Amino acid sequence: MLKQLSEIEQEINSFSITVEDELESFRLKYLSRNGLLPKLFEELKNVSKEEKPLVGKKLNEVKRLAEGIYNSRKAFLEESLSVKEDADYTLPGRTFSIGTSHIITQTLREMVKIFREIGFKVTQGPELEEEFYNFDALNTPEYHPARDMQDTFYVQNKYDKEKKYVLRTHTSPVQIRTMMANKPPLRIVSPGKVFRNETVTYKNYFMFHQIEGLYVDKHVSMRDLKSVLGYFFRKFYGADTRTRFIPSFFPFTEPSGQVDVSCFICGGKGCKTCKETGWLEIGGCGMVDPYVFKAVGIDPEEYSGYAFGIGVERIAMMKHGITDIRMLYQNDVRFLEQF
Ligand SMILES: [Zn+2]
Numbered sequence: 654m655l656k657q658l659s660e661i662e663q664e665i666n667s668f669s670i671t672v673e674d675e676l677e678s679f680r681l682k683y684l685s686r687n688g689l690l691p692k693l694f695e696e697l698k699n700v701s702k703e704e705k706p707l708v709g710k711k712l713n714e715v716k717r718l719a720e721g722i723y724n725s726r727k728a729f730l731e732e733s734l735s736v737k738e739d740a741d742y743t744l745p746g747r748t749f750s751i752g753t754s755h756i757i758t759q760t761l762r763e764m765v766k767i768f769r770e771i772g773f774k775v776t777q778g779p780e781l782e783e784e785f786y787n788f789d790a791l792n793t794p795e796y797h798p799a800r801d802m803q804d805t806f807y808v809q810n811k812y813d814k815e816k817k818y819v820l821r822t823h824t825s826p827v828q829i830r831t832m833m834a835n836k837p838p839l840r841i842v843s844p845g846k847v848f849r850n851e852t853v854t855y856k857n858y859f860m861f862h863q864i865e866g867l868y869v870d871k872h873v874s875m876r877d878l879k880s881v882l883g884y885f886f887r888k889f890y891g892a893d894t895r896t897r898f899i900p901s902f903f904p905f906t907e908p909s910g911q912v913d914v915s916c917f918i919c920g921g922k923g924c925k926t927c928k929e930t931g932w933l934e935i936g937g938c939g940m941v942d943p944y945v946f947k948a949v950g951i952d953p954e955e956y957s958g959y960a961f962g963i964g965v966e967r968i969a970m971m972k973h974g975i976t977d978i979r980m981l982y983q984n985d986v987r988f989l990e991q992f
Contacts, residue, residue, distance in 0.1 A: 654693070654700060658711045661689060665719050670726040673734075679726075683719045690716050756992040757862055757981060760969040761844045764864055767888045768842045771881070773866065776841045778827035780848070781808060784817035786826035790948040791905040806850050806859075820848035824865035825905060828941075828960055831867060832949040837956050838870035844965070855977040862965035869941065869951065869958030875908070878938060878959035882912055886935070889968075890917040897932065906939025906960055917972075926971055933971060936963035 665683065670676050683689050693712055700708050754762070765775055778786075788800055798804075806820040827843040843865040851857045868877065883896045894917060898910040912935050916927035923929040938961035943953035966978055973992065975981070980988050 654696070654704075654708050655711060658693070658708070658715055662715050662718065665715070665722060668722070670722070670730075673730055676723070676726055676730060679719075680723060684716075684723060690719060750986075750990065753990070753992070755981075755989065756969055756973065757965060759992065760965055760972070761862060761864070764885075764889065764963070764965070764968075765842060765844055767885055768864075768866065771884065773840050773842045773868075776827060776831055776843050777845060778821070778824070778830050778843060780821055780846055782819055782821040782826050784819055786829045787819050787821050787823075790829040790945065791825055792942050792944040792948070793904045797904060804850055806848050822849055823847050823962060824863040825960070825962065827865050828867045828905075829945075829949055832869065832946075832951055837951065837958075838868075839958070840868045840870075842866045853979065855979065858966070858978045858982065860982075861978070864963045864965060866938075866961040866963075867941075867958065868960075869956055871956060873940075873957045873959055875940060875959070878940070878961065881959075882938065882961060886914045890914060893920065895921070898938070901937060901939075903937055903939055905942050905945050906937075907942040909937065909939035912936045912938055912961070912963075926974075935968065936961060938962070 661683075668675075668679055670679055681688060685691075690712070694716075697705065697709060697712065769775065788794075788797070793800065805822055808818040808820060810816065810818050824843050824845050824847060827841070827845075831839060831841055831843075845862065845865075846860055847863050848860050849857075851859055853859060866881075868881070879896070879898065886894045886896050893915075895915040897913045897915075899913060901909045901911040903909040913932040914935050915921040916924060916931050916933050918924050918926045919931065921931040923931050927933050938959065941958040941960055946953040946956065946958075966981060969975070969981075970978065
């Protein structure tokens with residue numbers, strides 16, 4: 654009987670089932686009540702006591718094989734038949750979706766392009782930054798509230814315990830790196846990621862992007878700063894865009910200002926986006942503080958300069974009417990493919 658089972662096993666394995674009729678003859682031959690396998694189960698009682706365990710085991714194996722083949726072929730045939738029945742051949746074929754640049758990347762490129770056209774060079778700095786560049790050299794001493802643990806991600810470097818590291822909280826350390834490595838005149842923009850230890854909400858995220866700008870030369874004045882930002886926003890938002898400066902404070906600029914632009918949605922009349930004020934807050938700026946020049950070895954009596962930082966997410970969100978910053982980083986293709 655073992656020999657017979659091996660033969661049946663081979664037969665089953667090579668049985669061709671490509672149409673429903675063949676599936677049915679397979680079932681009738683091996684699995685139905687009068688099929689081969691149930692019959693062999695009946696004959697099991699005639700097998701000698703010694704052989705019974707082995708034959709029984711083999712018989713069960715062959716039965717499972719036959720059932721497995723039957724079920725998988727049945728499922729396959731049903732599926733292919735149902736596809737044929739349901740298919741509507743008049744429908745257009747499926748299209749491939751082609752990836753595009755992320756909305757933030759697009760906005761960054763658009764911004765950098767405008768600055769490059771007026772002579773700014775693009776530089777980049779590390780995202781994991783030494784505390785010195787992120788704070789000390791930017792006239793932000795240890796007791797300054799911006800260094801509070803709640804705002805900053807501190808990072809331990811177990812190989813270099815002397816230096817303290819942070820995930821940079823702004824793109825301004827690139828100013829320091831640029832001024833330490835180069836002699837004025839300097840004219841750079843530096844786009845990149847920055848990190849803050851903040852609770853994630855619809856308007857706050859622990860990571861976002863900034864564009865830093867720095868211009869250092871002889872006789873650079875506040876007027877140069879105002880004219881370059883005015884030019885940038887007219888190019889970016891349209892020729893009617895107006896810019897205004899409001900006094901503010903940053904440790905590394907003196908005087909410091911907040912930059913507002915006239916609302917590009919309502920043209921300054923007042924709407925939901927600008928909270929009825931007609932103005933949108935876009936970034937910070939100011940004249941490079943003499944203490945910063947001293948920290949990098951530039952003589953503040955000889956040179957002056959301006960610096961600015963613009964928040965990229967804010968600009969992209971307002972431009973496209975996005976109301977929740979988290980949507981930018983959830984990577985939901987249905988959202989991203991709209992831009
Ligand atoms: Zn408005």
